């Protein structure tokens with residue numbers, strides 16, 4: 354038993370350890386700052402910590418997108434020129450003051466949703482032939498609900514919910530797609546699947562398709578997005594094996610998009626998710642849908658549509674930033690189709706600094722400790738038992754005949 358206890362203590366010290374990240378941030382949420390109109394949605398999250406501020410700007414202007422801007426002061430401010438922002442050339446409409454406090458920035462935009470007919474139930478999105486694809490949904494032409502009504506300052510969340518405006522097939526009559534955003538003021542773990550671990554340096558995004566009528570009963574979906582990084586550091590994909598744990602059983606992979614900038618003098622941004630989505634609201638294991646990332650494809654400096662990304666980075670961003678596109682497809686071969694529950698949810702984190710990492714949970718440590726300690730206990734008990742039996746039973750043994 355001692356071996357087990359020691360192992361438990363060692364693991365507990367090594368992996369749980371002293372939480373190195375007790376950092377917290379004050380979160381301020383604002384809807385359309387400086388504008389009294391609610392015709393468009395722009396949400397500003399300011400996460401103020403000790404000597405730094407992380408600004409997140411979420412918007413459905415153009416394609417839904419987020420800007421992450423890290424400044425090394427608690428007093429940086431977001432400046433918006435609404436006239437310019439809503440004009441065809443929004444370059445320069447979004448800025449941070451003072452400009453030289455900006456140490457790092459990145460952006461992520463969600464551009465299209467692909468739907469294809471998975472005739473043979475192989476969930477092979479990249480291998481599906483062109484003719485099995487339905488016309489894709491272009492998120493930059495969706496109509497978005499007023500997000501001010503969804504803003505909840507106690508749960509630090511809001512959602513951007515939209516429908517296809519020109520909807521000849523009626524797919525969006527009873528449904529919508531939405532991006533639910535939750536900010537965090539401290540370290541913790543989500544209560545809902547896939548139980549993501551988070552810090553005060555990140556924000557959660559849940560992409561949800563709910564009630565949208567698929568155009569076939571074997572429909573599967575994929576989400577297209579793009580992200581950018583300064584020329585000195587191209588975004589790369591990193592697959593991290595996670596421990597099969599009590600929180601998301603059977604899901605072993607965490608994907609991270611991080612800049613490949615070995616010489617960076619400061620921390621950078623990340624985009625992280627577990628390779629799983631859920632096909633029902635309750636997010637149980639039986640409804641889990643593995644997801645696969647495809648890409649990253651170089652966009653050669655071309656922006657698909659004007660958006661807050663152009664508003665912040667300006668028109669010439671192609672010459673200063675590397676832009677890459679990627680798709681995340683949902684579903685598993687021989688699995689249920691979207692049609693079953695007409696529901697899909699996928700969660701990811703956008704953040705700054707070190708991406709959160711799962712370590713062995715207390716439960717797993719206990720199981721391991723027991724697993725390693727038990728044989729020893731059995732061995733000791735067995736020895737004692739044999740000794741005892743020898744002493745008492747066998748010495749009293751009398752042959753029957």
Ligand SMILES: *[C@@H]1O[C@H](CO)[C@@H](O)[C@H](O)[C@H]1NC(C)=O
Pocket residue numbers: 384385388389390391501502
């Ligand atoms: C957003 O909602 C708040 C409270 O519900 C309201 O005071 C504010 O005027 C709204 N903002 C806009 C731009 O509509």
Ligand SMILES: *[C@@H]1O[C@H](CO)[C@@H](O)[C@H](O)[C@H]1NC(C)=O
Pocket residue numbers: 403404
């Ligand atoms: C803020 O950070 C500085 C330097 O990193 C540290 O010396 C100081 O104790 C911190 N203050 C608080 C309140 O955490």
Ligand SMILES: *[C@@H]1O[C@H](CO)[C@@H](O)[C@H](O)[C@H]1NC(C)=O
Pocket residue numbers: 434435436437
């Ligand atoms: C906002 O942008 C418009 C159009 O580009 C410009 O005319 C105006 O001066 C700008 N306002 C401010 C306060 O910079």
Ligand SMILES: *[C@@H]1O[C@H](CO)[C@@H](O)[C@H](O)[C@H]1NC(C)=O
Pocket residue numbers: 472473482
């Ligand atoms: C589906 O499977 C059939 C039979 O195996 C095959 O002939 C057909 O090409 C497959 N279709 C697709 C789209 O893969």
Ligand SMILES: *[C@@H]1O[C@H](CO)[C@@H](O)[C@H](O)[C@H]1NC(C)=O
Pocket residue numbers: 477479480481
């Ligand atoms: C997906 O389909 C493509 C083309 O048909 C094929 O090359 C590839 O091996 C398939 N991938 C998987 C995982 O089956």
Ligand SMILES: *[C@@H]1O[C@H](CO)[C@@H](O)[C@H](O)[C@H]1NC(C)=O
Pocket residue numbers: 488489490491492494495517518519520521522523524
């Ligand atoms: C809306 O859906 C139809 C098909 O139902 C598609 O042709 C059209 O492109 C969609 N519109 C947008 C903005 O995605």
Ligand SMILES: *[C@@H]1O[C@H](CO)[C@@H](O)[C@H](O)[C@H]1NC(C)=O
Pocket residue numbers: 505506507508
């Ligand atoms: C805001 O979130 C809290 C905590 O999740 C919840 O209890 C409350 O009902 C929400 N308020 C609204 C108006 O949705």
Ligand SMILES: *[C@@H]1O[C@H](CO)[C@@H](O)[C@H](O)[C@H]1NC(C)=O
Pocket residue numbers: 523524526527566
């Ligand atoms: C929308 O819901 C109504 C009632 O639940 C149903 O009758 C109708 O068929 C649905 N329409 C679509 C396009 O799913």
Ligand SMILES: *[C@@H]1O[C@H](CO)[C@@H](O)[C@H](O)[C@H]1NC(C)=O
Pocket residue numbers: 570571690
């Ligand atoms: C899809 O619909 C067709 C025709 O209505 C039906 O024969 C088939 O069984 C359905 N497939 C699934 C997977 O529900």
Ligand SMILES: *[C@@H]1O[C@H](CO)[C@@H](O)[C@H](O)[C@H]1NC(C)=O
Pocket residue numbers: 633634635636637694
């Ligand atoms: C989970 O959701 C599905 C469909 O939405 C439902 O049929 C099932 O009963 C739910 N399971 C639990 C445990 O709530």
Ligand SMILES: *[C@@H]1O[C@H](CO)[C@@H](O)[C@H](O)[C@H]1NC(C)=O
Pocket residue numbers: 650651652653
């Ligand atoms: C970018 O250029 C490369 C090589 O010229 C090409 O293969 C790729 O398809 C282009 N990407 C886009 C998004 O146009």
Ligand SMILES: *[C@@H]1O[C@H](CO)[C@@H](O)[C@H](O)[C@H]1NC(C)=O
Pocket residue numbers: 374376402404405552554620705706707708
């Ligand atoms: C959070 O950001 C701060 C900079 O303000 C950085 O020092 C810290 O390491 C980050 N924490 C994590 C967990 O990335």
